Amino acid sequence: MTLPVPPTQKATILSTPGDPSALLYHPAHPIPQPAPGQVLVKNAVAGINYIDTYFRTGLYPGQTPTILGREAAGVVVALGPPAEQDQDQDQYHGLRVGDRVIWLANGGYAEYSAVPAGMAVRLPDGLAFADAAAAFMSGLTALALTRETYRVRAGDWVLLHAAAGGVGFLMTQVLKKAGARVIATAGGREKVEVVEGLGADCVIDYRGGEGKGWVERVMEITGGEGVDVVYDSVGKDTWEGSLEAVKRKGTVVWFGNSSGPVPPLPLNRLSPKCVKIARPTLFGYIATRQEFEGYAHALFELLTSGALKVKIHGMYSLEDVPKAHVDLESRKTMGKLLIRFD
Ligand SMILES: NC(=O)c1ccc[n+]([C@@H]2O[C@H](COP(=O)([O-])OP(=O)(O)OC[C@H]3O[C@@H](n4cnc5c(N)ncnc54)[C@H](OP(=O)(O)O)[C@@H]3O)[C@@H](O)[C@H]2O)c1
Incomplete structure (x- = not known):
């Protein structure tokens, strides 16, 4: 089963390493196809982290053009192709179309991301996308x-x-x-x-x-x-x-x-x-599925029990991602910066 996916999406692309103006909004960018072992997620809320600025400036090397953003919460809309006979049958880690998930990978500054299923985890009922994205990475x-x-x-x-x-x-x-x-x-x-x-x-x-x-x-x-x-x-x-x-x-x-x-x-x-x-x-601490799930579930427990509070500095649109980077680097922010998709 898949959920309907439009032909193009909104995304913010890093054209070449540089200052925040190098982040360019595209209203009609192609949607990636999930490869074997990947799930396609329709993102609801994505996190902006300081590491994104390192990739933007080139402090951490990476290829361009690219879509930055290391985490987002949303809904699985498609799985990659089924495993071939000899392959690991659980390459999707039990994830199904329609699941609410959060993931840690690449490409979060976009409405849709194709990410390794091994780095996506189902969210507990009652944990809002925004709270999950504010707390995950x-x-x-x-x-x-x-x-x-x-x-x-x-x-x-x-x-x-x-x-x-x-x-x-x-x-x-x-x-x-x-x-x-x-x-x-x-x-x-x-x-x-x-x-x-x-x-x-x-x-x-x-x-x-x-x-x-x-x-x-x-x-x-x-x-x-x-x-x-x-x-x-x-x-x-x-x-x-x-x-x-x-x-x-x-x-x-x-x-x-x-x-x-x-x-x-x-x-x-x-x-x-x-x-x-x-x-x-x-x-380095979440390299295996067991480690990743172990830490994710420990965090979810802290969040759903109310033991850990989140703080959201602000919700930005994809068009406003350059401004979010300026705000983060100018030491103006407290708590987490998020991108909302609507
Ligand atoms: N190693 C890892 O796996 C890992 C994972 C996640 C995050 N991190 C690191 O953790 C740090 C926090 O990440 P974050 O996303 O939560 O960012 P953040 O802490 O929300 O933002 C960075 C903060 O650093 C302080 N700062 C001090 N000197 C600064 C300067 N010259 N320019 C800009 N900020 C300065 C500012 O707070 P004050 O105004 O209070 O000084 C600023 O608000 C980052 O260094 C990030 O790379 C590492």
Whole structure:
């Protein structure tokens, strides 16, 4: 069975790497055919993530023209061709036409995406597309980094940068649920107040009055010891302070480049305090179907039980995707940016 699919769709295409103006709206773009093992999803809501800006600028290499966007929630409208006899019979992982799903792959800035069935998962009843898309990639990242990259334990001192952002908003809550003592940074009074509302133990405005003094402030709060772990997605502007603020035998998790990449680092910088560093990517923790479903279901449980709140900064149309990138890169946003298709 398939659901009706029109001949063309609306999509926003990255013509060539560049600034947000390189993202061009197309009102009549071809709809992809799902290949074997793929499902075609009619997207209802797609997420805009900071990683999209890395592919847009060319910081992360990729082919152009292309459709950016790594996640969306919607309805399965077609499956790829049936498996040949010798092939894995469960290549569609039990997905059926009509299922409400969320996926992590490529091509979300479009009404329809053909994505590997292995990276799509059925949504629980009652979880709205927008809430799922607001939480999926960011929430999986928060869970994987706090459960596997460094396993956060009750009582740990944790420093989290950019805590009002898409990942930060969810990670602050995940850390508090794990019993951590959270020192968060955020840029500006409004962001600080939002993160305080999530129960962070101390929130530092690292763009305001306290500014560059955030390292001293962390040391003061932790009685001169430093924190057990730093989660740093800001990169270039914070990496040195993060190394200063971590305690002896502590861990620094660098997981993003919002201000630019962490420069190459001589390993002996780690010796004086016996510091461990990690540079994880979410996709390394959800490489098997079992891992992907395990994290997805753990996140759904947190969302449907109300244990995790989502924050949506704004819903953008496909035509407004360039503006969404400008907003995200100008540090104006709190929580998640989404694309709605109507
Ligand atoms: N490794 C992984 O698997 C993985 C997965 C998901 C996300 N990430 C990373 O996690 C980070 C957060 O992603 P997100 O989509 O949720 O974005 P986001 O946190 O909503 O947006 C980025 C935030 O970074 C802060 N920032 C600090 N310096 C900045 C600068 N010079 N330019 C722009 N922003 C700056 C801003 O918050 P303030 O104003 O509060 O400073 C800004 O709001 C990104 O670095 C992303 O690459 C990594």
